[in-house]
Amino acid sequence: MIVRPRVHDFRHRFAIRTLLDWYREGNDVEQQLPALSTYLGHARVRDTYGHQPMDASRARLCDIVRETGAETIHCLYGFGDSWDHVIKLEKWFENTTSEGLPLLLEAAGRCPPEDVGGAPGYVEYLDAISDPAHPEHEHMRLWGPERFDPNVVDRKALEAAVNALSDVWKPRRRTTRLK
Secondary structure, three states, rough: OOOOOOOHHHHHHHHHHHHHHHHHHHHOOHHHHHHHHHHOOOOOOOHHHOOOOOOOOOOHHHHHHHHHHOOEEEEEEOOOOEEEEEEEOOOOOOOOOOOOOOOOOOOOOOOOOOOOOOOHHHHHHHHHHHHOOOHHHHHHHHOOOOOOOOOOOHHHHHHHHHHHHHHHHOOOOOOOOOO
């Protein structure tokens, strides 16, 4: 499969190369950033910084969607393991109750063991536990959960975990500030 560059890729490369050149030349990047921002066609300088990570403990999905208009959100979990969860908004309902939300619609596969080493570590773990001849088979079998089957979904446990979030994730009431 041949992947051709997009216009965005060229703009991104130009911006990165420009910033690196400025740093190498000892220029004040913060002072020159408005010029780069204007050249790239950004309405605000902060748009030039790209998408900045948010603290998930302070962010609510409904607020992110309202404020950014995002339909797909990437959530990085487990720093070091780097699990990239993708949350895709399929439908937005205005003026609806949040009772009983979020709601588990579908689940596939079992969650990997904690601290397995991200996606590459999980692949290695699955290879080791499924092959008695694998050099790490016995170690991984003893290290991980007993009788681990990656295809078994404990729907009741998942629904309980999702239901516990409904109180935490309720949309905040919008209040107007008096000036």
